Amino acid sequence: MLTFALRRLLIAIPTLLLISLVIFLLVDLAPGSPASDIPLTVPAEVRQKILESLGVNQPVYVRYLLWLKQFFWHEPLYAIDHMFGTDYAQGAQRIISYSSRAPVFQIxxxxxxxxxxxxxxxxxxxxxxxxxxxxxxxxxxxxxxxxxxxxxxxxxxxxxxxxxxxxxxxxxxxxxxxxxxxxxxxxxxxxxxxxxxxxxxxxxxxxxxxxxxxxxxxxxxxxxxxxxxxxxxxxxxxxxxxxxxxxxxxxxxxxxxxxxxxxxxxxxxxxxxxxxxxxxxxxxxxxxxxxxxxxxxxxxxxxxxxxxxxxxxxxxxxxxxxxxxxxxxxxxxxxxxxxx
Missing domain, CATH: 1.10.3720.10 (MetI-like)
Known part of the structure; x- marks a missing residue:
């Protein structure tokens, strides 16, 4: 039974990687953008820095790797307001300072x-x-x-x-x-x-x-x-x-x-x-x-x-x-x- 469990766990690794790619593409390529909730009163340079900190302007494969990375590592984020306790939810409502965001797993x-x-x-x-x-x-x-x-x-x-x-x-x-x-x-x-x-x-x-x-x-x-x-x-x-x-x-x-x-x-x-x-x-x-x-x-x-x-x-x-x-x-x- 131990051999069976180890074999299934090894098979699960590529399976989960494929699932993660499908999930990322379905959500990432869907209509909408994190910038849609940023108020129009926010200066253009601040808006641009927020998008850059989220990797929105990066190629798809780079955004996928960054998404896998943000499970465990802190990353820079220009807007912070954890009203919902999420990654950058509602963060654009109050631009404070160039800070850091916690890994999504921690949130x-x-x-x-x-x-x-x-x-x-x-x-x-x-x-x-x-x-x-x-x-x-x-x-x-x-x-x-x-x-x-x-x-x-x-x-x-x-x-x-x-x-x-x-x-x-x-x-x-x-x-x-x-x-x-x-x-x-x-x-x-x-x-x-x-x-x-x-x-x-x-x-x-x-x-x-x-x-x-x-x-x-x-x-x-x-x-x-x-x-x-x-x-x-x-x-x-x-x-x-x-x-x-x-x-x-x-x-x-x-x-x-x-x-x-x-x-x-x-x-x-x-x-x-x-x-x-x-x-x-x-x-x-x-x-x-x-x-x-x-x-x-x-x-x-x-x-x-x-x-x-x-x-x-x-x-x-x-x-x-x-x-x-x-x-x-x-x-x-x-x-x-x-x-x-």
Whole structure:
């Protein structure tokens, strides 16, 4: 398995380089320019120095190499105003001095904790809820529990998150009085720091609504795949043979059937994990979470091309990485799978 993992990692290097080139060209050659947001009152020589510091006048291959370089090294920039915490977003609104800008990875790292705390918690909660529901729904097919789970899953998966988020805000933030125990804030306070139990409780309360919105959406998808895979394996010969040998129903379902049913579910979970790091853009906008999704929207509005390209490229890296993780987990779940 180690040889397989190393071989896949080596293959991933040229794959990611090709992906990075495609991402760079799609964004770089698209209509628009970083100079479009610079006010007309800015002197022409200052505008020219801003464009030169961004490498806009360089050939395409030079801009591509500079884009790869700016992941890790500080580069000169004439305008600084990190209103959105991005590379040069809104920087032209206030020309200050010839300064330096941080690597884009560092800027994204400032937003990543908020995304991981909220979106990551929602995805973890969704997995913990969806797997038991999917397994039990398949085992008790057509029961009242299965019917209720199917209804909730269809509603959770078909209703968009922006609608669910707005409905929850209207119910728990507007209709319920602020002094009530069931009132929850609709805006996420990124400046909150956990120092005691009171601040910890405040953090949990402001996470409740976005976690509920994303948890319901992700749990609906994962539980449906789990149920479908379980139903397919419950009717297999090995399950009937295990029962005929006198094994308990719990051992047959949990140890044999559930383990074999996890292979397609692992694929869905692994491919969904990059969205945790990329941020749930719509949900972050609804609840004003200052995470990766908000950084991407701010960068798009400000024509902040390096940040747009970097977030997209990071998502591609995570997809390739978690595909490898899923392949390795296949071998752990099913001993019949060999990588030699």
């Amino acid at each position: 994204i790292a400032e937003r990543l904790p908020q995304t991981l705390i909220v979106i990551g918690t929602a995805y973890l909660v969704a997995i913990l809820i969806a797997l038991p529901i999917g397994i039990y729904s398949a085992y008790r097919q057509y029961s009242w529990f299965d019917q209720a789970g199917t209804f909730v899953s269809m509603v959770g998966y078909s209703v968009p998150t922006f609608f669910t988020g707005v409905v929850l805000i209207l119910i728990f933030s507007v209709m319920i009085p602020r002094d009530s125990f069931f009132w929850f804030p609709s805006i996420y306070d990124t400046s909150l720091r956990i120092t005691d139990w009171a601040s910890f409780g405040a953090q949990i309360r402001q996470m409740a609504l976005p976690v509920l919105v994303l948890g319901l959406y992700n749990a609906a998808e994962i539980s449906r795949y789990t149920r479908s895979s379980m139903l397919e394996n419950l009717s297999q010969d090995y399950a009937r043979t295990a029962r005929a040998k006198g094994m308990g129903e719990g051992t047959v379902v949990l140890k044999h059937v559930a383990r074999n049913s996890m292979i397609p579910v692992v694929t869905i979970i692994a491919l969904g994990l990059p969205s945790v790091f990329g941020g749930a853009i719509i949900t972050e906008q609804v609840f004003k979470i200052n995470g990766i999704g908000a950084a991407l929207i701010g960068a798009i509005h400000a024509n902040d091309l390096p940040v747009v390209q970097t977030i997209t490229f990071i998502t591609a890296i995570l997809i390739v990485l978690f595909n490898l993780v899923a392949d390795i987990l296949y071998g752990l779940l099913d001993p019949r799978i060999r990588y030699d």
